[in-house]
Amino acid sequence: MGKQKSMEAPSSSSLRWTDRMDKFFIDALMNEVVLGNRVDGSFTSHAYDNIVKECSEKMKLPLTKDHLKNRLKTIKKNFNEVFDLFGASGWGWNEVTAMFEYEDEVWDSLLQRKPEAKKWKNTPFPHFNLLAKLLSKDRATGDESGTAKEKRVHMTPTITESSDKSEGTMEGKMGDSKDSADSKKGKKRKATEDIFREEISIIKQGLDNVAQALREGNEVIEKGRPQVYTTQEVFEELSRMELDPITRRKAYRFLNAKQMRVRELFGLPPEERMVYLMEMMINE
Structure with a gap:
């Protein structure tokens, strides 16, 4: 049997990027920024090596640097267009719909001034917030593919x-x-x-x-949660009552047998506790 052929890299024109693939790519780019592998707005060769490896593994595709550079060029082009239209004008970006939202009259006013904004009225632009962190500070340096x-x-x-x-x-x-x-x-x-x-x-x-x-x-x-009284607190309260030692010990055992009895007794004003205690012990 012949050897199994390795997977061939797709051509740039045949590769179809999805939102999920873009998210993998953008996350990988952000990670390289954190590692210091972007210089003067351009990612280093080492950065691309890392991104190719990471994205290829996550997307299950044999990607190349050209795939990533072409995709980044497209992402930058779209981002710059969207950022110029909405990024600095107070428009609300809905993270759920991934679209910019505003009243119809505001849209009408914008379309009169900038007809090219029409396609973004009903077209989602996912990951805008991430791309703003990644690209907005570097827009003055131009497209890195230049x-x-x-x-x-x-x-x-x-x-x-x-x-x-x-x-x-x-x-x-x-x-x-x-x-x-x-x-x-x-x-x-x-x-x-x-x-x-x-x-x-x-x-x-x-x-x-x-x-x-x-x-x-x-x-x-x-x-x-009901309050729990300690045996010491029970004894101190009984000591304040005019009880003989035998009765005090019986009352001590009686009360500590059930916390409910203690809470019931301590819920009364101090001057009524002794009489109520006797009633409880007699009726038990």
């Missing part, structure tokens, strides 16, 4: 800002180059710290909610 020349153009404003501080000297430019590199490293660290801080905040909020629910539950339990 050419090296395009990337240099996108980087020019950053270099120009550094050059303005150098007062035109060569020493200043060299110093600013170092400052720029340090600044990029600082931004990468800050982006990673921001993601960690946000995730920790979400976890903390969840733990706070659980703790609050436990506290409220314990309060309800405590309110509904």
